[in-house]
Amino acid sequence: MRALLICMFFVGSVFASEYYAKLEPVNSYKIKSSVLGKVIYTNDEVEGTKANDSLIVQIDSNVDKIDLEQSRNKLSYINEMINIEQKNYDRLKRVSSKPAFEKDSQKLKVVNLKSSKADIIIKIENLKDTISKKRLIEKSNYISNIAVKKGDYVNPGTLLYEAQDLSKGKLEFFVPISSIETIKNKKIFLDGKESNIKINKIYSVADSSHISSYKVEIIVDKVKTFSRLVKIEFK
Numbered sequence: 172m173r174a175l176l177i178c179m180f181f182v183g184s185v186f187a188s189e190y191y192a193k194l195e196p197v198n199s200y201k202i203k204s205s206v207l208g209k210v211i212y213t214n215d216e217v218e219g220t221k222a223n224d225s226l227i228v229q230i231d232s233n234v235d236k237i238d239l240e241q242s243r244n245k246l247s248y249i250n251e252m253i254n255i256e257q258k259n260y261d262r263l264k265r266v267s268s269k270p271a272f273e274k275d276s277q278k279l280k281v282v283n284l285k286s287s288k289a290d291i292i293i294k295i296e297n298l299k300d301t302i303s304k305k306r307l308i309e310k311s312n313y314i315s316n317i318a319v320k321k322g323d324y325v326n327p328g329t330l331l332y333e334a335q336d337l338s339k340g341k342l343e344f345f346v347p348i349s350s351i352e353t354i355k356n357k358k359i360f361l362d363g364k365e366s367n368i369k370i371n372k373i374y375s376v377a378d379s380s381h382i383s384s385y386k387v388e389i390i391v392d393k394v395k396t397f398s399r400l401v402k403i404e405f406k
């Protein structure tokens with residue numbers, strides 16, 4: 172009987188260090204719009220493939236570009252006005268016979284123009300930022316889903332596309348809190364084969380749906396096939 176109990180304990184211990192997880196990309200992204208506007212282009216050909224400095228979604232920025240051009244012109248005019256009014260003020264303040272209120276009035280013109288310049292500079296930078304956010308380019312991530320079509324109107328927060336980083340893989344699984352210490356220094360076997368992989372992260376707060384377990388994360392290099400079930404053993 173004692174031998175049977177020892178055997179059952181050993182079997183239970185073996186199974187306790189065996190887990191399964193789906194091999195997923197190391198990072199997944201949901202790219203949402205931060206601006207509003209009309210979608211004028213979607214790169215449907217890249218959907219389901221890896222991007223290569225590819226334009227994925229273009230939102231209409233024609234009016235923004237016109238506004239940017241005119242704002243830059245306005246900034247140039249303001250700079251000219253500041254130069255003229257500043258010279259007038261410099262001349263005026265050297266004339267002792269001129270009353271103080273006249274000098275102050277001229278100084279106020281310069282101050283107001285400089286304030287207007289600051290406002291237009293902020294507007295220009297905001298327009299540049301808006302235009303850049305309407306042209307979404309991916310360098311090398313895998314594009315799994317383009318959620319909008321040409322002609323769609325989007326608002327801030329609208330999902331535009333989803334992308335994954337396939338440079339590495341990630342395995343996430345749950346280990347009973349009581350077993351965490353026992354797996355930390357053991358070798359990791361994937362699908363029965365010993366690996367040099369180490370635990371990347373152990374979340375030290377129990378998951379809301381796995382109240383007696385901690386989530387464990389393992390990073391896998393050089394993945395050939397994603398979304399497959401992997402057996403993880405600690406020996």
